[in-house]
Amino acid sequence: xxxxxxxxxxxxxxxxxxxxxxxxxxxxxxxxxxxxxxxxxxxxxxxxxxxxxxxxxxxxxxxxxxxxxxxxxxxxxxxxxxxxxxxxxxxxxxxxxxxxxxxxxxxxxxxxxxxxxxxxxxxxxxxxxxxxxxxxxxxxxxxxxxxxxxxxxxxxxxxxxxxxxxxxxxxxxxxxxxxxxxxxxxxxxxxxxxxxxxxxxxxxxxxxxxxxxxxxxxxxxxxxxxxxxxxxxxxxxxxxxxxxxxxxxxxxxxxxxxxxxxxxxxxxxxxxxxxxxxxxxxxxxxxxxxxxxxxxxxxxxxxxxxxxxxxxxxxxxxxxxxxxxxxxxxxxxxxxx
Amino acid sequence: xxxxxxxxxxxxxxxxxxxxxxxxxxxxxxxxxxxxxxxxxxxxxxxxxxxxxxxxxxxxxxxxxxxxxxxxxxxxxxxxxxxxxxxxxxxxxxxxxxxxxxxxxxxxxxxxxxxxxxxxxxxxxxxxxxxx
Amino acid sequence: xxxxxxxxxxxxxxxxxxxxxxxxxxxxxxxxxxxxxxxxxxxxxxxxxxxxxxxxxxxxxxxxxxxxxxxxxxxxxxxxxxxxxxxxxxxxxxxxxxxxxxxxxxxxxxxxxxxxxxxxxxxxxxxxxxxxxxxxxxxxxxxxxxxxxxxxxxxxxxxxxxxxxxxxxxxxxxxxxxxxxxxxxxxxxxxxxxxxxxxxxxxxxxxxxxxxxxxxxxxxxxxxxxxx
Numbered sequence: 001x002x003x004x005x006x007x008x009x010x011x012x013x014x015x016x017x018x019x020x021x022x023x024x025x026x027x028x029x030x031x032x033x034x035x036x037x038x039x040x041x042x043x044x045x046x047x048x049x050x051x052x053x054x055x056x057x058x059x060x061x062x063x064x065x066x067x068x069x070x071x072x073x074x075x076x077x078x079x080x081x082x083x084x085x086x087x088x089x090x091x092x093x094x095x096x097x098x099x100x101x102x103x104x105x106x107x108x109x110x111x112x113x114x115x116x117x118x119x120x121x122x123x124x125x126x127x128x129x130x131x132x133x134x135x136x137x138x139x140x141x142x143x144x145x146x147x148x149x150x151x152x153x154x155x156x157x158x159x160x161x162x163x164x165x166x167x168x169x170x171x172x173x174x175x176x177x178x179x180x181x182x183x184x185x186x187x188x189x190x191x192x193x194x195x196x197x198x199x200x201x202x203x204x205x206x207x208x209x210x211x212x213x214x215x216x217x218x219x220x221x222x223x224x225x226x227x228x229x230x231x232x233x234x235x236x237x238x239x240x241x242x243x244x245x246x247x248x249x250x251x252x253x254x255x256x257x258x259x260x261x262x263x264x265x266x267x268x269x270x271x272x273x274x275x276x277x278x279x280x281x282x283x284x285x286x287x288x289x290x291x292x293x294x295x296x297x298x299x300x301x302x303x304x305x306x307x308x309x310x311x312x313x314x315x316x317x318x319x320x321x322x323x324x325x326x327x328x329x330x331x332x333x334x335x336x337x
Numbered sequence: 338x339x340x341x342x343x344x345x346x347x348x349x350x351x352x353x354x355x356x357x358x359x360x361x362x363x364x365x366x367x368x369x370x371x372x373x374x375x376x377x378x379x380x381x382x383x384x385x386x387x388x389x390x391x392x393x394x395x396x397x398x399x400x401x402x403x404x405x406x407x408x409x410x411x412x413x414x415x416x417x418x419x420x421x422x423x424x425x426x427x428x429x430x431x432x433x434x435x436x437x438x439x440x441x442x443x444x445x446x447x448x449x450x451x452x453x454x455x456x457x458x459x460x461x462x463x464x465x466x467x468x469x
Numbered sequence: 470x471x472x473x474x475x476x477x478x479x480x481x482x483x484x485x486x487x488x489x490x491x492x493x494x495x496x497x498x499x500x501x502x503x504x505x506x507x508x509x510x511x512x513x514x515x516x517x518x519x520x521x522x523x524x525x526x527x528x529x530x531x532x533x534x535x536x537x538x539x540x541x542x543x544x545x546x547x548x549x550x551x552x553x554x555x556x557x558x559x560x561x562x563x564x565x566x567x568x569x570x571x572x573x574x575x576x577x578x579x580x581x582x583x584x585x586x587x588x589x590x591x592x593x594x595x596x597x598x599x600x601x602x603x604x605x606x607x608x609x610x611x612x613x614x615x616x617x618x619x620x621x622x623x624x625x626x627x628x629x630x631x632x633x634x635x636x637x638x639x640x641x642x643x644x645x646x647x648x649x650x651x652x653x654x655x656x657x658x659x660x661x662x663x664x665x666x667x668x669x670x671x672x673x674x675x676x677x678x679x680x681x682x683x684x685x686x687x688x689x690x691x692x693x694x695x696x697x
Contacts, residue, residue: 273534324376
């Protein structure tokens with residue numbers, strides 16, 4: 001039964017998403033391993049057929065006959081593919097009528113958007129927001145990164161949050177407002193800054209061919225984290241380096257993993273003292289469709305002793321989803337074989 | 338396994354068409370199409386089947402006979418009934434009209450409409466495979 | 470192998486090289502070791518105490534580097550006990566408020582000091598007088614490489630890195646492959662260079678040294694600085 005009014009529909013969608021999180025034990029998994037809500041893996045776990053296909057006008061579709069199934073377009077960035085898949089999963093979980101979904105699912109994100117009278121869609125929207133961007137996930141990443149509420153007014157922090165929860169910058173801004181971390185007016189202020197500007201600022205002098213890829217700012221706070229990105233993404237590492245004690249980050253380890261270091265410089269923390277730490281800033285472009293564990297050590301280069309610190313992250317830069325089965329399903333099928 | 342054993346478990350491929358070569362070619366075409374629809378690479382599927390990639394190429398080109406076990410495993414991987422590939426599943430060929438779904442998206446492009454139809458056919462075969 | 474000719478070598482006045490770990494305490498080690506070398510026999514002095522007093526005087530946090538002026542002031546006005554008075558901490562205390570000298574630290578040794586012209590000529594002059602010199606230098610790649618002879622000579626095109634600053638003690642001079650060089654005692658443990666010592670060639674040090682100081686006569690300091 002689809003809700004009969006707007007608030008009930010939002011509530012129903014939100015609750016259905018929370019129930020599914022519980023059923024799949026997602027919160028515990030993410031709080032242990034980091035990363036985002038793997039929507040495609042969840043869909044596969046429910047044995048809901050899903051294919052990614054080159055849809056043009058549609059972002060996705062949910063069919064219920066001859067059996068339930070979800071289509072998601074190849075033609076959008078990963079964040080939109082994820083949101084679309086979450087929306088279609090909402091239709092499935094709430095036993096909705098078949099639905100062909102276009103841009104309107106994104107246009108309904110802003111809090112003050114004209115509410116649609118189609119409560120089935122309201123339910124699926126609320127489901128998608130809660131399933132992909134629950135409050136606890138935002139709070140977990142904020143705690144991890146040391147962000148407090150005032151940081152959510154800084155576009156650069158919100159952009160990095162959006163990458164870590166696997167949502168678009170815009171969706172993240174509205175979600176912060178929905179969860180009341182910020183005011184709706186502040187969400188609109190955040191949206192005055194385009195992700196492109198933040199990428200340019202992070203990359204400084206380095207100019208990629210285009211600014212479509214995202215730019216991950218990685219620090220010690222990301223140690224042990226999962227990085228789920230896309231093919232053209234770039235890394236900017238910003239690491240405290242105890243070079244006054246002889247310790248340097250071994251950037252060659254990045255190169256050994258196939259990354260190209262396009263920029264490597266230092267930023268002073270302290271202009272006066274002698275021997276204090278510095279900030280090592282390294283910009284690296286990953287090899288094509290990189291997937292693996294990236295580890296770099298801070299060590300005394302001449303000394304075989306164990307490293308002082310290690311930054312290890314599990315990186316998957318194979319997004320967005322390509323034509324056919326989702327990566328999650330593909331891996332379960334083929335890597336288990 | 339020697340040639341004799343191999344022939345014993347060889348599938349009785351489609352009754353019609355009566356030409357074996359033609360039947361193998363059609364089977365190969367359907368297998369290739371199903372693989373591509375799911376976005377799987379020949380290498381991936383060959384590894385899954387534990388056969389050389391060239392063997393899969395030959396199967397898809399109708400130049401190699403498919404063992405029953407291989408066909409069953411392929412059907413399982415592609416989530417379709419074996420009959421879908423051998424042409425015995427007559428319903429598989431009936432197109433599904435998704436026009437009734439298009440109630441809200443009046444400007445559905447021709448490409449999207451055909452993707453929806455193809456997906457509905459996939460779902461139908463898949464649900465039949467699940468029942469087998 | 471480099472050909473090393475030694476003119477002056479004060480290493481005998483020092484004990485084994487010490488290890489500061491990852492903390493920003495190189496200047497405290499350089500000053501403490503230069504100080505201890507001037508005393509009769511080798512008894513290492515407390516770097517923790519010197520660093521603590523220098524940071525206190527400059528209002529600087531324990532996770533930042535020290536200033537030469539406040540380090541000299543600390544040695545002159547606060548002095549420092551022997552190492553056993555306040556042994557070196559392996560890590561910066563997480564809680565800054567808990568960072569304080571123990572109640573009983575033993576006798577404090579004070580020493581006057583003055584900054585000196587930071588030129589290789591001046592350092593060699595001081596060493597010829599058998600006085601070690603505290604040397605503040607920028608670093609670059611060559612300083613971090615493994616070299617059992619301890620020779621630190623920059624690669625062609627290797628530039629000084631002004632943000633990587635370090636303090637060592639000049640304890641000798643000579644020539645490395647015909648090039649003037651200063652022998653320094655580092656505080657990165659005995660695995661660095663030649664048992665913790667290295668030869669900084671003129672090509673390395675000439676463009677990187679940015680300050681120097683020498684320690685002078687012994688001075689009296691108040692016995693109980695905490696009560697003072």
